Amino acid sequence: MSVLWLMITFTLVLVTTFVAGYIWAVRHGQFDDLVTPAHRILLDDDELQTTNENQSKKGSHS
Amino acid sequence: MQQVDSFKLIDQPEFRPLYVSPETSTVQFSVPDAKCAKCLGRIEGSVETLPGVQSARLDLGRKILTVRGQANTAFAPVIEVLERAGYAAEPIKTAHSEEHLRRRLRTEYLRLGVTAACAGNIMLLAISQYAGANRTEFDLGFGWISFGLFLPVLLFGAVPFWRSLRDHLRVRRLSIDAPVVAALTVGTVFSLKNLLTGSGETYFDSLSALIFLLLAARAWQDHIQRKISQSLNRISFLDVFSVRRWNTSLSTYQVIPPEKLSVGDKIILSSGERLPADARLVSPNADLNCAVWTGESEPQIMVQGQLAFAGSRLVGGQAEFLVTAVGDKSRLGELLHQLRSTRSERGQFQSLVNKVGEYFAILVLAIAAIYVLLFAWTSPLLALERALALTLLACPCALAIATPLALSRALEAAQRLGLIIKNGDSLEKLERVQNVIFDKTGTLTWGDARVIKCVPEQFSEEVHRAIYLLEKDSLHPYGVALARHFAQSLNQVGQMENFVTKADGVAGRVDGKSYQITKCLPPNGDETSPWTWIGIWQENQLMGQMALTDPIRQEARAIVRKLQQMGKAVYLLTGDRKLVADHVAQELSIPLKNVQGECKPEDKLAAVKNLTGTLMVGDGVNDTLAMAAADVSVAVRGGMEASLKTSDVYLSQTNLNGLIALLELGHQTRSTIRKNLLVSLTYNISGGTLALMGYIHPLLAAVLMPVSSFTLVILTLLSFRQNRTQPPLTKESLA
Numbered sequence: 001m002s003v004l005w006l007m008i009t010f011t012l013v014l015v016t017t018f019v020a021g022y023i024w025a026v027r028h029g030q031f032d033d034l035v036t037p038a039h040r041i042l043l044d045d046d047e048l049q050t051t052n053e054n055q056s057k058k059g060s061h062s
Numbered sequence: 063m064q065q066v067d068s069f070k071l072i073d074q075p076e077f078r079p080l081y082v083s084p085e086t087s088t089v090q091f092s093v094p095d096a097k098c099a100k101c102l103g104r105i106e107g108s109v110e111t112l113p114g115v116q117s118a119r120l121d122l123g124r125k126i127l128t129v130r131g132q133a134n135t136a137f138a139p140v141i142e143v144l145e146r147a148g149y150a151a152e153p154i155k156t157a158h159s160e161e162h163l164r165r166r167l168r169t170e171y172l173r174l175g176v177t178a179a180c181a182g183n184i185m186l187l188a189i190s191q192y193a194g195a196n197r198t199e200f201d202l203g204f205g206w207i208s209f210g211l212f213l214p215v216l217l218f219g220a221v222p223f224w225r226s227l228r229d230h231l232r233v234r235r236l237s238i239d240a241p242v243v244a245a246l247t248v249g250t251v252f253s254l255k256n257l258l259t260g261s262g263e264t265y266f267d268s269l270s271a272l273i274f275l276l277l278a279a280r281a282w283q284d285h286i287q288r289k290i291s292q293s294l295n296r297i298s299f300l301d302v303f304s305v306r307r308w309n310t311s312l313s314t315y316q317v318i319p320p321e322k323l324s325v326g327d328k329i330i331l332s333s334g335e336r337l338p339a340d341a342r343l344v345s346p347n348a349d350l351n352c353a354v355w356t357g358e359s360e361p362q363i364m365v366q367g368q369l370a371f372a373g374s375r376l377v378g379g380q381a382e383f384l385v386t387a388v389g390d391k392s393r394l395g396e397l398l399h400q401l402r403s404t405r406s407e408r409g410q411f412q413s414l415v416n417k418v419g420e421y422f423a424i425l426v427l428a429i430a431a432i433y434v435l436l437f438a439w440t441s442p443l444l445a446l447e448r449a450l451a452l453t454l455l456a457c458p459c460a461l462a463i464a465t466p467l468a469l470s471r472a473l474e475a476a477q478r479l480g481l482i483i484k485n486g487d488s489l490e491k492l493e494r495v496q497n498v499i500f501d502k503t504g505t506l507t508w509g510d511a512r513v514i515k516c517v518p519e520q521f522s523e524e525v526h527r528a529i530y531l532l533e534k535d536s537l538h539p540y541g542v543a544l545a546r547h548f549a550q551s552l553n554q555v556g557q558m559e560n561f562v563t564k565a566d567g568v569a570g571r572v573d574g575k576s577y578q579i580t581k582c583l584p585p586n587g588d589e590t591s592p593w594t595w596i597g598i599w600q601e602n603q604l605m606g607q608m609a610l611t612d613p614i615r616q617e618a619r620a621i622v623r624k625l626q627q628m629g630k631a632v633y634l635l636t637g638d639r640k641l642v643a644d645h646v647a648q649e650l651s652i653p654l655k656n657v658q659g660e661c662k663p664e665d666k667l668a669a670v671k672n673l674t675g676t677l678m679v680g681d682g683v684n685d686t687l688a689m690a691a692a693d694v695s696v697a698v699r700g701g702m703e704a705s706l707k708t709s710d711v712y713l714s715q716t717n718l719n720g721l722i723a724l725l726e727l728g729h730q731t732r733s734t735i736r737k738n739l740l741v742s743l744t745y746n747i748s749g750g751t752l753a754l755m756g757y758i759h760p761l762l763a764a765v766l767m768p769v770s771s772f773t774l775v776i777l778t779l780l781s782f783r784q785n786r787t788q789p790p791l792t793k794e795s796l797a
Contacts, residue, residue: 004200005203008203008207011183012207015179015183015211018179019175019176019179022172022175022176022179023172023175023176026168026171026172026175027168029168031167031168031171032121032164032167032168033119033121033122033123033124034123035121035122035123036102036119036120036121036122036123039098039099039102039122040099040102042099043099043102043103
């Protein structure tokens with residue numbers, strides 16, 4: 001049954017990773033706006049291009 | 063529009079620091095017309111092509127465009143380019159509070175996510191323990207891992223509850239959070255003790271699940287609340303973007319933000335502009351609309367040297383003023399100060415659930431203490447253990463979860479009915495309302511003058527046309543009313559010359575004949591007429607008379623009668639003349655003893671303070687003090703920004719029907735909460751008794767807790783379901 005200990009360790013590592021990822025996402029504003037991204041995906045290609053260009057220019061923001 | 067043009071001053075050195083954040087060179091614009099993906103592409107695309115703009119991000123939910131530039135980027139082109147695309151954009155001064163809100167939201171999400179992850183994993187471990195792992199060598203290890211996962215919940219997730227308890231204790235009060243915190247503390251200590259001795263149950267799973275459900279329910283209520291009232295948050299108390307100030311060294315008027323004004327400055331206003339500060343008139347005379355202060359829609363004729371208060375609007379022409387008081391020293395500043403003290407006097411409202419939570423916490427702790435005292439000499443350890451189990455089981459957590467849900471549902475239902483409720487507490491407070499107090503102008507009436515009678519009934523066509531031509535460019539409310547009334551079915555071509563504005567009217571020549579429109583006495587000299595009479599003279603001969611008044615909203619009579627049927631006393635307070643007030647009251651069958659005319663803001667405040675259980679309905683600055691003192695305040699659409707800001711509820715449709723819907727909704731909310739209270743307390747008391755007698759097995763308790771929570775959640779959702787099927791009252795009557 002000692003294989004269970006290995007699994008539990010593995011689980012805990014997984015939990016920590018996911019929570020860390022979540023914290024990173026919240027801190028970087030991924031949850032600030034829950035409405036617009038759903039609409040942004042509907043933009044036409046040419047409109048999307050200008051948006052994308054500027055996104056890459058901007059880089060990461062706080 | 064003048065206002066939009068003045069926004070383009072944003073790059074001027076006086077304005078820039080107020081709107082552009084210095085570190086990131088960002089400006090936020092409110093774009094109220096942004097609605098869909100098409101708008102999103104158009105707005106972001108057009109702004110991002112501007113020189114110097116690094117990024118433009120539109121938040122469709124909040125309708126805010128954040129534009130990031132460089133230190134020297136011009137932001138006025140943003141407004142221009144959006145204007146060309148058909149969107150009005152207004153720069154926002156409140157970037158600081160936006161930032162604050164964003165930080166608070168992020169913390170909320172972090173708490174919720176971390177608690178969910180920990181609670182979920184503890185639950186997995188707990189299930190295996192219940193399934194039999196607690197009789198193997200894994201038991202202790204699982205217990206300690208659970209404890210390790212529980213620590214973030216206790217020290218990070220549960221922080222709002224610790225804080226709330228501390229804040230309530232400061233004012234010597236307890237809330238529904240008190241029993242929650244008691245269960246949390248006792249449960250942690252109890253479980254830790256069992257963990258250390260290696261015997262007995264641990265409660266980390268139930269406790270972390272409880273904290274998660276509570277956080278989720280409250281986050282949901284917050285979310286709904288924000289969604290509903292965000293459009294109102296950005297309203298500033300007195301919206302003046304810019305003002306023209308005399309600059310002596312340059313001998314010209316310079317445009318500056320009102321924040322830069324100081325006492326002794328000379329300013330000039332054009333027709334339609336608002337005074338940003340208290341000031342004395344320098345020009346010989348001016349017509350000022352002081353409705354903000356008096357509630358009277360008729361402009362006042364001011365003479366040189368007379369003092370006018372901030373917020374008054376110039377009607378017609380231009381006028382120069384000398385600033386006498388700015389900011390906190392102005393009448394508006396004083397009013398704001400008084401408003402704050404009135405609000406704090408009103409005190410913290412203790413909702414029913416919090417009141418019950420307080421009694422409950424005291425009761426449970428008392429029973430636990432008595433139990434321990436009674437059995438201390440027979441079996442002290444067992445007594446202590448059972449008392450602790452009681453504290454844990456008697457926590458009315460289901461109630462704490464169901465209440466925010468009930469309030470969220472009620473807020474959503476309210477929004478469908480066109481009511482914007484800024485604080486869930488208001489819904490509960492409605493139960494106490496016995497007296498409904500109305501403002502007159504703009505609340506019970508339309509707020510602008512209309513022609514309601516002509517003597518003779520039909521004017522000749524040339525007179526008809528003359529009135530229209532003479533008044534069509536007027537800004538005076540009576541002029542506007544006349545022009546609107548006589549614009550119908552008319553050949554509008556005519557020759558007008560020698561036009562002059564007089565103290566009490568206008569005069570000019572139309573098609574070669576001289577005309578004069580001025581105030582006159584009522585037709586048979588009846589001085590008790592509540593209407594304003596205006597006469598039209600052709601070549602100095604009276605051709606006809608017109609009665610103008612601010613008419614009563616057509617639904618007002620039904621609303622007042624309905625309120626009286628519901629057993630509420632209806633009052634009328636107005637800054638308008640007593641004669642007019644009495645006339646309106648008679649029309650609406652409000653008893654004359656409940657009517658007060660010629661009220662200053664302070665008089666209205668005193669009148670409201672004299673009554674208990676008050677609901678104040680108003681629309682102007684002159685109502686704000688009284689609205690702040692009332693138990694619940696309702697602002698009517700079309701009113702001053704100030705009253706929207708200070709009111710608890712905002713009627714977003716242009717009629718008063720929402721008022722009845724509001725009272726009914728308040729009743730429904732209260733009865734749902736009461737029902738929840740009953741179920742929850744029955745469960746807790748029976749559970750607590752059984753726990754004291756030692757009948758409740760911890761496993762059973764762990765199952766019963768979520769079952770009770772879910773029962774209440776379902777009950778709550780069901781009790782607000784009927785609202786969906788009912789057609790909204792207001793829409794129906796609008797059609």
